[in-house]
Amino acid sequence: MSYHLKTLTQLRAGLASRAFSARELTVSFLNRMAAHDGGLNSFITQTPEQALLAADLADKRLAAGETGPLLGIPYAHKDIFCTAGVRTTCASKMLGNWVAPYDASVHQKLAAAGAVMLGKTNMDEFAMGSSNENSAFGAVKNPWDHTAVPVGSSGGSAAAFAARLVPIATGSDTGGSIRQPAAYCGITGIKPTYGRVSRFGMIAYASSLDQGGVLGVSAADCAVMLQAMAGHDARDSTSAPVPVPDYVAQLNQPMAGLRIGVPRQWFTQGLSVSVAARIDDALLELEALGATRVAIDLPDAPLALAAYYLIAPAEASSNLSRFDGVRFGHRCADPQDLNDLYERSRSEGFGAEVQRRILIGTYALSAGYYDAFYVRAQRARRQIAAHFASAFAHCDVIAGPVAPNVAFDLGAHSKDPATMYLEDIYTIPVNLAGLPGMSIPVGFAGGRPVGMQLIGPAFTESRLLSVAHHYQQHTDWHQQIPNAYREDVV
């Protein structure tokens, strides 16, 4: 039936017409996971039994005449969302087999919509990383090239979807963790405005930057999924009390007169020539569809990088203090005293990158350094947000690269975290300003996918989705599938 080649809209129609059942659909994707995930390592936990139960429940609801855009649709959850009854690991030995006694708000919404969770995907430990090599459950492979990283931190979700092991997946994005793996795996991803999707039950890395989102085949599919996830949540004080528009209904906003801002500074030093070329091609396509290109200035991407690597670790150092071996998670054997319990539990439970960021953050918040580091970083953050605001006086959407290069080889940067941090230079400013950002596939360089980033003012997800949708109506980059994963699994 090649369910893996269908869009959510097509799957919904098939379910509604009873052409196939939710159980058949679920079994088909579970078979793909069983056949392919061994090579990709994109899942930490597969939940076939729960999935079949959920599928049967969806079939009952469908049989009762109920309809819904996600009713009976399988999906994968990044293993950062808490799910009652299924372990949530954040890819850390620290959490191991910890099972939350509650569902993340996002999970509650998806479950209520009748979506069928197939499992929980691999990631960089606690969402810290740009390669998805920082996982206690092993690195994830890029479906396009198993010697390449899928990039992180939502690398498991990106790889699982790129190989079409699932029809759609959730992710989270603190400094680029949805957009980068989407770009490097040749798929579509959206990080909404900060506050658009509830953070309740999404294990915190950097609270002022974390935002849940979606990875899928197209803007249209992401719109369906985001619709179900977005909205105000009383359990998250930072979630926005802003009405959620009908993203699907607004996919066809007119392109004529749309001003696309292109930041001059993002196309200079450090950007791969072939990545720049693919993005230029995409911009020409958008111009052909009626948009106009406007040069804008976003001068402070390097500043953003520095600010991010102070603010995010600072928040992380505090957020991760609760992992102390006292109440849950990893506890060292035979602690001699309280300090020994803390030191060994945390040294054993956290991986190297997590420990590095906890140390950086602790340092940045320390007496005598706080003003020089944290306070200045927050000032830089306000300046970056102000520059975006000025830029949006001249354009409706900003377009540019997602990352300087295509996916790098596994292990290429593992000894050099500072080079790895440079991968985040185009995505981080968006998180610092709290804006919505997307990545859409715009071609290949050296056989590895290239993504283009779209950025809008706060709460303009519908416009970003619409621009991406128009582009995808006239291109087929988003429909490319690695050869090894194209065929049906029988």
Place this chain on the structure above:
Amino acid sequence: MSSHAGWEAVIGLEIHTQLATQSKIFSGAATAFGAEPNSQACAVDLGLPGVLPVLNAEAVRMAALFGLAVGAHVALESTFDRKNYFYPDLPKGYQISQLAQPIVSGGAVVIAVGEGDKAVQKTIHLTRAHLEEDAGKSLHEDFAGATGIDLNRAGTPLIEIVSEPEMSSAAEAVAYARKIHAMVQYLGICDGNMQEGSFRVDANVSVRRRGDTQLGTRTEVKNVNSFRFLERAIDYEINRQIELIEDGGRVQQQTRLYDPNKDETRMMRTKEAADDYRYFPDPDLLPVIIKPETLEAWRASLPELPDAKAARYQAHYGLSAYDSSVLTSAKQTAAYFEQTLAAMGKAGDAKLVANWVTGTLAAQLNKEGLEISLSPVPADLLAQLLLRVVDNTLSNKLAKEVFDAVWAGEGTPDGIIEARGLKQITDTGAIEAMVGAILAEHPDKVAEYRAGKDKLFGFFVGLVMKAAKGKANPQQLNDVLKSSLGSCGEEGGV
């Protein structure tokens, strides 16, 4: 202190006041005291991964009320910060508190220093009062070789009220603490229970030679769960520091625990290396915004506070300044006084009630260590008793006897008067008959009295009162006796 002339103490207090909200400051879990360990701790209180704090608006209102009551600046925008440190009873590894922008800053209260009419007023300024969450409890005693953690208290809303270091004796510190204690109870924002830890006072104490302008090194004294212990702990600490310095030693910056059994403070930890709590704004919480009109509505809702009530008692009831301040020093005492007076209706006598509440009742409560709210003689029964004093049914002495019987649970005042036949004899004829009989029995003493031995008057009063079983109205007895002794002399002429 008196033994250390030439020295002065400098004291500032930090008071952790648990707010009387139904639920916790950042979660929906209940705040009731004494539940099974860890039965009132939800995922947020446990600091489980992924959970988020949501501010309890009632805690904000209560903190603002306190600020308004002490004339402080109540910030229309305040923020929460994280205070980071590791401890097993601090589940998240940080406490959510307010450092940079507290909800309340400034303000002052007036205390009375000294007793009775010699008391003088002193203004103690507040530095700030900020909202924060309480930690859980570590239980070291009940587990051999291990520590138990009870997180029921974790997340209970607190305001930490910080005073300026403006008190110079333990007595002043206690007066200040009592004043704050009264305020929070008047406001209904704290139950004030010190035993259960609802109102916890830490004292920063330092000493310096009189005339010195520089502050001495201070110690922080913790673990005082009554005003009596607060006074003792501070006195002990002042003396310890002075003796230490006089012996050539140096006060170290320390946190010290008061041990009520040994009546001493002892070191808990040194603070030589300043703690670095790595405060930063909590990114999970938005700034707390109070609309000006909301603040004004809260201001309008303030109840009558101790100072205003005391002034009213003086002006309206003619009570002394001292009685007024004693009666208003605790909300429940004032309420008891007012209820008693009201229950007496038109016969109410404020001074009589004040004397009983601050005298007999206070002494008995103090003796048995009871709060006035738990008095075995409730306000309506004291009122009934005092009505019998006003209408001369009972002498003061009999009234005390009836009071003791009511306290002992023997019934109502009227019931006890009836059952014991304690009704005062006010019939002049009956008293005259008794006086006549006694004088007739003691002609020799009558003669001695008339010969000028005035002291025998008391002898006759005693005999008549004994014959009356103590029930004769004393004033009438005096009058009758006086006239009888005089008239006998004229008549008898023996």
